[in-house]
Amino acid sequence: MVVHFLELAGLALRNLRGYLLRSLLTTLGVVFGIASVVTMMALGRGAEDEILREIDKLGITNVILNSVKPPASKSANETRNWVSSYGLTFNDQIQIEETVPGILHALPVHSYTERAWEGSRKEDVLVKGVTPDYFVATKTGIARGRGISADDERERRPVAVVHQQLVRSLGHYGDPLGFTLRVGDQLYEVVGVLEDEEFRGLMRKALSAPARAENEVLVPYSTVLTRIGTRSYTRASGSFQATDIELNQIIVEVEQQGHVVPVAHMLRTLLEKLHEERDYELIVPIELLEQRRRYAAVFNVVLLLIAGISLLVGGIGIANIMLATVTERTREIGIRRAIGAKRHHVMIQFLLETVILSLAGGVLGVALGQAGVAAMEWWTGWEAKFTLDVALWALLVSCGVGILSGLFPAWRASHLDPIQALRYE
Amino acid sequence: MSDSGELLIEARDVHRWYGEGEARVEVLRGVDLLVQRGEYVAIVGASGSGKSTLLSILGCLDRPGQGTYRLGGRDVLSLRDDHISEVRLREIGFVFQSFQLIPQLSTLENVEVPLFYAGVPRRERHARAKAALERVGLGHRLSHRPTQLSGGEQQRSAIARALVHDPPLLLADEPTGNLDSETGKAILALIDEIHAEGRTILLITHDLAVAKHAPRLVTIKDGEIVLDQSTRGI
Numbered sequence: 256m257v258v259h260f261l262e263l264a265g266l267a268l269r270n271l272r273g274y275l276l277r278s279l280l281t282t283l284g285v286v287f288g289i290a291s292v293v294t295m296m297a298l299g300r301g302a303e304d305e306i307l308r309e310i311d312k313l314g315i316t317n318v319i320l321n322s323v324k325p326p327a328s329k330s331a332n333e334t335r336n337w338v339s340s341y342g343l344t345f346n347d348q349i350q351i352e353e354t355v356p357g358i359l360h361a362l363p364v365h366s367y368t369e370r371a372w373e374g375s376r377k378e379d380v381l382v383k384g385v386t387p388d389y390f391v392a393t394k395t396g397i398a399r400g401r402g403i404s405a406d407d408e409r410e411r412r413p414v415a416v417v418h419q420q421l422v423r424s425l426g427h428y429g430d431p432l433g434f435t436l437r438v439g440d441q442l443y444e445v446v447g448v449l450e451d452e453e454f455r456g457l458m459r460k461a462l463s464a465p466a467r468a469e470n471e472v473l474v475p476y477s478t479v480l481t482r483i484g485t486r487s488y489t490r491a492s493g494s495f496q497a498t499d500i501e502l503n504q505i506i507v508e509v510e511q512q513g514h515v516v517p518v519a520h521m522l523r524t525l526l527e528k529l530h531e532e533r534d535y536e537l538i539v540p541i542e543l544l545e546q547r548r549r550y551a552a553v554f555n556v557v558l559l560l561i562a563g564i565s566l567l568v569g570g571i572g573i574a575n576i577m578l579a580t581v582t583e584r585t586r587e588i589g590i591r592r593a594i595g596a597k598r599h600h601v602m603i604q605f606l607l608e609t610v611i612l613s614l615a616g617g618v619l620g621v622a623l624g625q626a627g628v629a630a631m632e633w634w635t636g637w638e639a640k641f642t643l644d645v646a647l648w649a650l651l652v653s654c655g656v657g658i659l660s661g662l663f664p665a666w667r668a669s670h671l672d673p674i675q676a677l678r679y680e
Numbered sequence: 681m682s683d684s685g686e687l688l689i690e691a692r693d694v695h696r697w698y699g700e701g702e703a704r705v706e707v708l709r710g711v712d713l714l715v716q717r718g719e720y721v722a723i724v725g726a727s728g729s730g731k732s733t734l735l736s737i738l739g740c741l742d743r744p745g746q747g748t749y750r751l752g753g754r755d756v757l758s759l760r761d762d763h764i765s766e767v768r769l770r771e772i773g774f775v776f777q778s779f780q781l782i783p784q785l786s787t788l789e790n791v792e793v794p795l796f797y798a799g800v801p802r803r804e805r806h807a808r809a810k811a812a813l814e815r816v817g818l819g820h821r822l823s824h825r826p827t828q829l830s831g832g833e834q835q836r837s838a839i840a841r842a843l844v845h846d847p848p849l850l851l852a853d854e855p856t857g858n859l860d861s862e863t864g865k866a867i868l869a870l871i872d873e874i875h876a877e878g879r880t881i882l883l884i885t886h887d888l889a890v891a892k893h894a895p896r897l898v899t900i901k902d903g904e905i906v907l908d909q910s911t912r913g914i
């Protein structure tokens with residue numbers, strides 16, 4: 256007949272219950288340690304997921320070129336010349352398609368901001384002239400209707416693909432397909448509805464989309480160029496300003512993922528040759544991804560360090576209280592030993608107490624962490640991802656903390672001399 | 681003193697002292713004690729003469745500073761700690777002078793402790809502990825804490841705990857010290873009963889009436905056995 260492990264656990268539990276408040280206070284260090292780590296992990300993973308999704312959306316085999324306003328000094332001169340002209344050119348796109356090997360295509364995008372209106376309702380929109388391949392290359396999903404077709408492009412049709420939300424905010428609540436969209440002095444027929452999706456930080460920046468992605472109007476590239484041209488006018492401080500940007504964006508789709516980095520390198524060299532100033536930017540999602548992974552690695556190390564320190568502190572707290580408890584219960588230990596408890600019975604009993612304590616702390620910590628995650632999401636709008644494996648790790652670690660912090664007190668308890676322990680007052 | 685039978689306790693030249701050098705206090709100075717299996721021995725002596733110290737050594741709780749001690753033929757002093765625990769658990773029931781009940785546990789749970797470490801299943805544990813407590817007349821105090829018991833009730837709980845696992849050797853340090861004469865008599869009758877079952881009993885007492893109850897009387901003075909007599913026929 257052997258003393259059942261569960262019986263000892265029951266004994267340990269009983270003792271802890273006897274000092275409920277003290278037990279709770281003792282385990283607080285572990286609770287907060289685990290809670291903070293769980294929260295941080297969830298936030299870290301949430302951010303990671305979000306960024307991965309965004310990078311994936313940009314297209315892992317894409318290199319994206321955007322026109323950007325060049326540094327102030329030079330453009331100030333040009334402003335006096337009434338027209339400021341900068342950015343990617345038609346020639347860039349042709350050069351890329353013709354000279355850079357290993358690419359599927361270089362998709363031109365020309366966009367301009369304008370105001371869409373219907374009656375008295377107005378919405379600022381970003382009209383984007385895109386080619387049919389744009390939808391595939393950027394994984395832009397069509398919920399209903401169709402995208403821009405080759406025929407649209409060839410015949411320069413006045414058709415548009417928009418978000419349903421835009422049509423709604425212009426006061427049309429019926430079927431958006433077939434709706435005639437007025438943008439400035441242009442009329443477009445809505446032929447497709449874009450899938451709703453969440454555009455966030457990086458994505459928005461990379462695609463130079465307006466703050467509200469619902470206000471994108473995708474139209475055939477050829478239609479925009481023939482109807483509007485490349486010049487756009489804005490009223491700034493009383494006088495008109497004209498900006499001449501041939502292409503706002505070029506999306507270069509690379510054949511193989513492994514070639515993205517060398518292609519990006521070639522594009523950099525090519526554009527440096529073609530442009531006198533930095534009036535473009537080059538976004539390589541795969542590089543962002545790697546950079547992101549490096550950040551994540553650093554983040555994880557820091558996280559681990561914080562976790563380690565807080566759990567160390569928590570563990571020391573438990574060990575400290577357990578040492579006091581052992582002293583306090585010297586007599587009980589003496590009695591148990593005198594009656595026939597073996598050293599390992601006493602050892603296991605005390606170890607179980609610290610493990611249960613610490614595990615309870617872990618469970619509370621995970622719960623608190625989850626609450627923390629929910630609160631953080633609610634306050635900041637950040638995305639967090641709570642996964643089961645984090646919870647399991649947390650419990651495993653707190654179990655380990657329990658064992659480590661209990662070892663010395665338990666050893667001490669089990670090596671008390673019974674006869675002296677019996678005399679202890 | 682029966683000459684036949686098997687030797688259970690064999691303590692020879694047992695010395696025990698506390699402190700070293702100048703401060704050294706000799707408590708036992710060469711005690712020789714042989715007890716056959718099935719004997720009933722009462723130990724008497726003045727306060728501070730070393731009775732409890734001797735009983736602790738015989739109960740494998742304490743070790744002599746010098747001398748040998750064999751229990752049931754085994755040299756217990758050379759055993760590993762775990763093995764000694766096992767001997768205490770299986771072969772000895774000990775009634776402490778100061779009861780030594782665990783204050784956090786109820787009376788019933790206190791009595792269950794030896795069975796707990798013997799690995800007896802919960803239900804059987806309850807039943808046996810309850811029976812032992814009924815035997816000492818405490819069947820109505822099962823859920824009381826030691827602090828809620830009178831001195832005599834605590835003493836009887838301690839006796840129940842020493843008997844619950846049916847040990848072949850019962851060592852009792854003043855088991856009737858806190859009892860009125862009626863209850864004391866009942867306990868002595870119980871010890872007689874246990875003795876009649878064939879168990880070996882050593883008890884310490886101040887009460888000469890109690891001492892006369894035992895067939896053999898050992899008198900200790902200043903850490904030495906000064907008298908070892910059979911009381912049969914006195």
Ligand SMILES: Nc1ncnc2c1ncn2[C@@H]1O[C@H](COP(=O)(O)OP(=O)(O)OP(=O)(O)O)[C@@H](O)[C@H]1O
Nearest residue numbers: 698705707725726727728729730731732733734777
């Ligand atoms: N841990 C100790 N340290 C120092 N001296 C001790 C210790 N334990 C016992 N003694 C001494 O040993 C002597 C014998 O003690 P013991 O408890 O054996 O006496 P006793 O015969 O049982 O007395 P009583 O009848 O009062 O219980 C005492 O004088 C006591 O002071």
Ligand SMILES: [Mg+2]
Nearest residue numbers: 731732777853
């Ligand atoms: Mg004594």
